[in-house]
Amino acid sequence: MRKPRTPTPAQQRGLAQRLGSALERDVPLAARTSFQIGGPAAFYFEARTPEALATAVRVARDLGVDYFLLGRGANILIGDRGYAGLVIANHAQAIDIHGTCVTAASGALVYPDLIDAAVEHGLSGLEHYVGIPSTVGGALWQNLHFLSPAPERERTMFIGEVLESAELLTADNERRRVDVDYFEFGYDQSVLHSRDDIVLSATFELEPAPAETLTRIMEENLRWRAERHPPLDSEPSAGSIFRKIEGIGAGRLIDECGLKGLACGDAQISPRHANIIVNNGNAQAADVCALIMHAQRTVQAATGYWLTPEISFIGDFAPVTRLPADARGSTDRTATS
Ligand SMILES: NC(=O)C1=CN([C@@H]2O[C@H](COP(=O)(O)OP(=O)(O)OC[C@H]3O[C@@H](n4cnc5c(N)ncnc54)[C@H](OP(=O)(O)O)[C@@H]3O)[C@@H](O)[C@H]2O)C=CC1
Numbered sequence: 384m385r386k387p388r389t390p391t392p393a394q395q396r397g398l399a400q401r402l403g404s405a406l407e408r409d410v411p412l413a414a415r416t417s418f419q420i421g422g423p424a425a426f427y428f429e430a431r432t433p434e435a436l437a438t439a440v441r442v443a444r445d446l447g448v449d450y451f452l453l454g455r456g457a458n459i460l461i462g463d464r465g466y467a468g469l470v471i472a473n474h475a476q477a478i479d480i481h482g483t484c485v486t487a488a489s490g491a492l493v494y495p496d497l498i499d500a501a502v503e504h505g506l507s508g509l510e511h512y513v514g515i516p517s518t519v520g521g522a523l524w525q526n527l528h529f530l531s532p533a534p535e536r537e538r539t540m541f542i543g544e545v546l547e548s549a550e551l552l553t554a555d556n557e558r559r560r561v562d563v564d565y566f567e568f569g570y571d572q573s574v575l576h577s578r579d580d581i582v583l584s585a586t587f588e589l590e591p592a593p594a595e596t597l598t599r600i601m602e603e604n605l606r607w608r609a610e611r612h613p614p615l616d617s618e619p620s621a622g623s624i625f626r627k628i629e630g631i632g633a634g635r636l637i638d639e640c641g642l643k644g645l646a647c648g649d650a651q652i653s654p655r656h657a658n659i660i661v662n663n664g665n666a667q668a669a670d671v672c673a674l675i676m677h678a679q680r681t682v683q684a685a686t687g688y689w690l691t692p693e694i695s696f697i698g699d700f701a702p703v704t705r706l707p708a709d710a711r712g713s714t715d716r717t718a719t720s
């Protein structure tokens with residue numbers, strides 16, 4: 384992503400006129416991400432309805448202001464120097480249930496809000512994603528996934544499997560309802576990666592199921608995650624840092640290179656799962672980037688595989704921290720920028 388530009392004085396006046404008193408300045412973003420890392424948003428707007436979300440995006444586009452749509456902030460690393468443009472935080476959270484159809488505004492949290500609402504109504508299809516931090520919009524962006532229920536766990540299930548339709552603000556600023564095929568879903572992939580469409584709301588078609596079945600799946604999945612992943616509340620992270628390497632595993636490669644536990648400042652490759660970097664207190668984005676680059680170089684030198692980041696890098700980044708000499712090894716002679 385290119386570095387966001389500071390809005391010109393004319394653009395700033397336009398934002399203030401059209402977004403009114405809800406427009407905020409210099410808003411800290413770290414606490415709004417699951418990593419708890421990143422500098423402030425120069426301009427910040429919290430959208431509480433799909434209409435407000437569409438309006439804010441249109442305003443930014445009309446004025447030519449760089450903007451970023453912030454969901455739960457669970458799959459991003461925000462630079463230490465923050466975001467110079469407009470951050471639109473999606474807090475549109477309404478959820479409606481009619482029969483087996485569940486419609487959610489795109490800022491609704493998949494867990495707990497959406498899953499709890501579906502399960503309370505005895506509806507199955509979303510319970511697999513329990514414990515994963517994400518808004519509905521973020522979930523469609525990345526085609527949220529998890530392993531199928533125990534004991535089989537023989538395949539990955541995707542949220543696209545239960546999506547019926549969604550309302551978008553298209554890249555052309557039109558509100559349009561689209562069906563599931565529009566999204567061209569894949570693993571960690573959707574058409575939203577290549578089109579500037581914004582999800583305003585989504586409708587899921589679920590199936591009735593006994594409450595005990597839903598509760599069992601949720602408990603087992605939470606246990607599976609707790610055994611393998613560092614807990615988000617005490618060890619903030621952005622989930623998997625690198626994309627899946629089919630049949631091999633990004634986490635396994637990093638682990639086999641002996642990088643678990645490696646730290647740079649307060650950022651650390653999780654001793655529990657090598658594809659997750661945790662923030663042990665006051666980690667900077669520059670520390671995380673140093674670990675990312677080191678893991679890429681080390682794994683490539685040892686195995687020939689190149690690790691591609693799965694997270695998005697948002698905003699303005701300070702120079703990468705230099706790793707301690709004893710951590711660098713022979714593969715990392717150029718870890719500064
Ligand atoms: N499986 C796991 O264990 C984990 C999975 N995750 C994944 O991370 C994602 C986290 O979601 P979330 O925290 O809400 O997202 P984020 O706030 O982290 O934003 C991530 C990206 O999602 C896009 N996005 C967010 N909302 C919308 C929307 N309404 N319409 C279009 N695009 C949108 C934005 O893309 P753009 O920049 O193009 O606008 C943004 O870059 C989920 O997909 C989840 O699957 C995260 C942690 C763990």
Ligand SMILES: C=C(O[C@H]1[C@H](O)[C@@H](CO)O[C@H](OP(=O)(O)OP(=O)(O)OC[C@H]2O[C@@H](n3ccc(=O)[nH]c3=O)[C@H](O)[C@@H]2O)[C@@H]1NC(C)=O)C(=O)O
Pocket residue numbers: 528529530539621622623624625626627628631632633634635636638643655656657658693
């Ligand atoms: C956490 C995320 O998604 C998770 C998702 O929750 C789970 C369950 O469906 O499957 C994936 O994890 P994963 O642990 O299987 O992914 P990888 O990091 O590629 O690991 C693959 C395999 O390597 C092995 N592994 C992993 C970590 C480690 O330290 N050592 C190790 O040996 C494990 O056997 C593991 O199963 C998703 N990660 C990716 C990159 O595809 C996320 O997207 O943020």
